[in-house]
Amino acid sequence: MPLPFLTADRAFDATDDIALPYDDHDEWRRPYRPGPWRVGAAALALLLASFVLFAAVIIAAASAPGGALATFALAAVIIVVALRALRVGTWVSRHGVRRVGFFSTATVAWPQVTELRTVQQPVRWLGLPRTVQGQALILVRQAGEQLTLLTDHNADFLSRVEAFDRAADTVEAWNAEYGVHASR
Structure with missing residues (x-):
């Protein structure tokens, strides 16, 4: 099952300097x-969730439905937290x-941006x-x-200065394309 929020588009693998590499800008x-x-961090949380789910199955097999239900709920919360942590960003x-x-x-909205x-x-x-500075x-x-x-x-760019610079330039390119300055 592909997880589109984990990967950027394949255009970021290319070496050409396409500012807006996506086909569908909407x-x-x-x-x-x-x-x-x-x-x-998300992988560790999902690993923990798998152990909690395994424990829930064992508890359910031991004929303790209340404990199994609570353990399944805990695993679901851990999975939701891990997936939400992956969605965080710009x-x-x-x-x-x-x-x-x-x-x-x-x-x-881009027209509301005065400066980036x-x-x-x-x-x-x-x-x-x-x-830190x-x-x-x-x-x-x-x-x-x-x-x-x-x-x-932050968790996306720690020790990855080039990736931060590229991401900042890409967001600025989107602003240049669709912002107030583009409509003038």
Whole structure:
């Protein structure tokens, strides 16, 4: 079963410099591949879920339906958490840019974007409270509020500076194609 949220399009494997490599620009796509930290954490969570499911089968075989049901529910929660963690990130389409967090999602239409820039600033390390000096791709809306789209120390780009630069350039290319500046 293919998991489209795990892989970027095959065009990112190519060496040519196509800014918008997708055929269908209406579909929401992640302009980068999920990083090894995010995929590794999800894989460990799914491994844990398999053990919990095995335990649920054993509990069910021992004629304890209440415990088996609770254990199956725990496994389902672990699976949902792992899949949601894989969806976290920045997604783009013709309609705008979407920042998917674990508990919330923010979507900004391209015409509402006034500025998109990469800045040096303290960023959170792997989403934890600890901050380190790093780069962040900042989106500024027309109302003046800022939204951090990418950082070079999150689970997708930790120790992958080139991937962060490529992803930031790709998001900026989508903004150049569909943003306010493109309509002028």
